Amino acid sequence: MRQVFLAFLAALISLPAFSGDKININNGWRFIRGDQYSAHAIHFDDCAWQTVRLPHDWSILGPFSQDEPTLSRGAYLPTGIGWYRKNLNVTKRQLEGKVFVEFEGVYMNSTVWINGQKLGQRPNGYLTFEYDLTPYLKAGENTLAVRVDNSAQPGSRWYTGSGIYRDVNLKVTGKTYVPQWGTYVTTPYVSEAMARVCVETKIANADATKNVTLVSQIIDASGKTVETSTKTVSLPTDSTSLFTQDISLDQPKLWDTKNPNLYTLRTVVSQGRKTLDTYETTFGVRDIRFDPNKGFLLNGKHEIIKGVCLHQDAGPLGVAVPERAFERQIEIMKAMGANAIRTAHNPASPAFLDLCDKHGILVMEESFDEWSSSKAPQVFTTEGGRKTVKLQSYGGLYFDEWHERDLTDMVLRDRNHPSIIMWSIGNEINEIWGPKGAVINRELVKILKKSDTTRYITNGILGPSQANRYGTYADLDLAGYNYRMDNAIKDHYTYPDRVFIGTENRSAVVMLPRGEYIFDQDTYEHKIFEKYPSKDIQKLFNKRMGYAQGERVWKQVKENPFLSGFFIWTGFDYLGETVPYSWPSRSSYFGAVDLVGLPKDGYHFYRAQWKDEPMVHAFPHWNWEGKEGEIIPLTCFTNCDVVEVIVNGKSYGEKATRSTMDLHLNWDIPYTPGELKIIGKNKKGEKLTEQIICTASAPSQIALEADQTVIDADGQDLSYVTVSICDKDGNLVPTASDEINFTVKGQGKIIGVGNGDPTDHGSFQANNRKAFNGYAMVIIQSDGKTGSIKLKATGKGLKSSEIIIQAGKAKRGA
Structure with a gap:
């Protein structure tokens, strides 16, 4: 027994003192809504506070109220101020090194204290930030306190949630370590035979000058080390040094949308036999190119970007989103045929980007919805009448002071993700309409390229003529066009060296909830105003937002390879931005699927156009009591060559997709209760698939x-x-x-x-x-x-x- 104990003790002593791994501390937080005097103090009594587990979004708990200052932009949900506290136990051994706390996202205006000592404040609610706790810690119990202030409303054009809504981690290291985001992996040369992998590594040394060994190991998905580079380096006292290693990788497994192969870079810093720190980075080997004539090339092969815009909420879960909810969103979008996501209009969570790497999703990561000017005031209708409100948001309040730090942090955090192929520095920015926009645009591009030169930079611009006039596009790698694909096609001939992307475009959905159908426009407009009161632009939206608009944009992209691709607005419905409706609406109508992930009819348009598996989808449903004998307009989305419609055994004829300029087929059918059968066939008339819709009786x-x-x-x-x-x-x-x-x-x-x-x-x-x-x-x-x-x-x-x-x-x- 004594020998076993001594062996166990020896094993303990041989373990590295500090692993450098992240320790998740989501459990056991105390929370209260409302401001609290001296809640940052060590001996503050928080016994009456609620115990919560992070991630946490207090806004999603509601209730919905027309009196909330968030209004329709914020889904009529409450915001305000909240406090969080947590006890941390630290050992004497850990105090011999460094201890950091990392917040992956707090919305917004967070202030953090440790043992009553203020560590800092961060206005941006979407970015990861870190504080060094070491100087203020003591052995034993320590108190971490966080104040979140989301009281300035309306604070955004969509639902943001409130609270510590992403993970919080501790990192315990020695005095020599790889700091946060300390590695940068690029692949400047890629072929099927060989790839050149360039690794940049930062090493921080809070100790005396020392010589250390830096080992970079490339590990494949099976866990096998396939390449290793070793370098002996000198670290000056109290310094951070940067080192570069070039590694040749034979017969690499390339990352693409069909085979998203991933590697792990394991960084080991050691001195003699003692490991000082380990740090792991996931990356992929791939080559991306945008060509003025050929569009997007992934590993040398042309691929149309078939993208969706997504906000970060998960409907009923708010913005405190478990990983599975993100993964389900990605799976539903891939099943529709999408291969790309735009993170509208803010940096995504690390977990979401990890999933995009895993599932082979191309990503446009966006930084800002506003620059120094808030979005224009809007008029909202309430029970008390109409009132004009202006955003109390990041752009107008914090952009000038924080934009360089925020943009840099986004890139440093996310630049190793193979899924990210482009950065977006803005969305429909006010300043673009004047010369100031070109100046800020140029500044942001320079800031971004200091940290990453391997990806393309774009900007979601709504006014391309103004961007042309003031030279804004000239500083971008990729010209982003929001809802102006006609202009992009014209500009291709005026600016033949320009590379284009449809950063935001109309989707093939109507401005109605899932499963609702209106055939009489006059009756529809009367009912829609009654149920969804809104401004006079209602009729305009109804007429412009039909599936025909989505068809038009897709045909433009498909027929013009230089357009690279496009992103539809949006993949999922999301909380807030109820345009063009107001109360009682509390979520959007733009999505190809609804707020809980159930497909709308427009979803199947993209399935038909973006997927190869034979399919037919006809709508509306076949329950129209009281309309017997009346004509029901039937629409079908399909990728089959021929479709036949049969009602109760009677054929209403075949129609061939090649016989129409449209990307859908129509029939006018007198309504008769019973069975509606839609059969998809090939050119030979052979059945490939079918859809059956039956008139349902009473709910049972x-x-x-x-x-x-x-x-x-x-x-x-x-x-x-x-x-x-x-x-x-x-x-x-x-x-x-x-x-x-x-x-x-x-x-x-x-x-x-x-x-x-x-x-x-x-x-x-x-x-x-x-x-x-x-x-x-x-x-x-x-x-x-x-x-x-x-x-x-x-x-x-x-x-x-x-x-x-x-x-x-x-x-x-x-």
């Missing part, structure tokens, strides 16, 4: 379907359960609005409910939800323990339904 039963029936028992993974209201034969009732109640037993809980209705003011944390046009959604999370989770759904007059989800170890691939 509930159906449950989970996207994952096995989830990780880590208290983080999610199962999204779709709730369908069906008739006695199992047909979806597309107009059903029954209220459904949910109960959960076992090792799990409900963390969100929704239905995709932009006007539903029910709590996202409730245990019930009304169906909206036949559907609702429940989001389940484990309680951190292994076991089964039983979800039961009941409704008045409906047959109940149950589903079992196992909390254990989930299996999922890229």
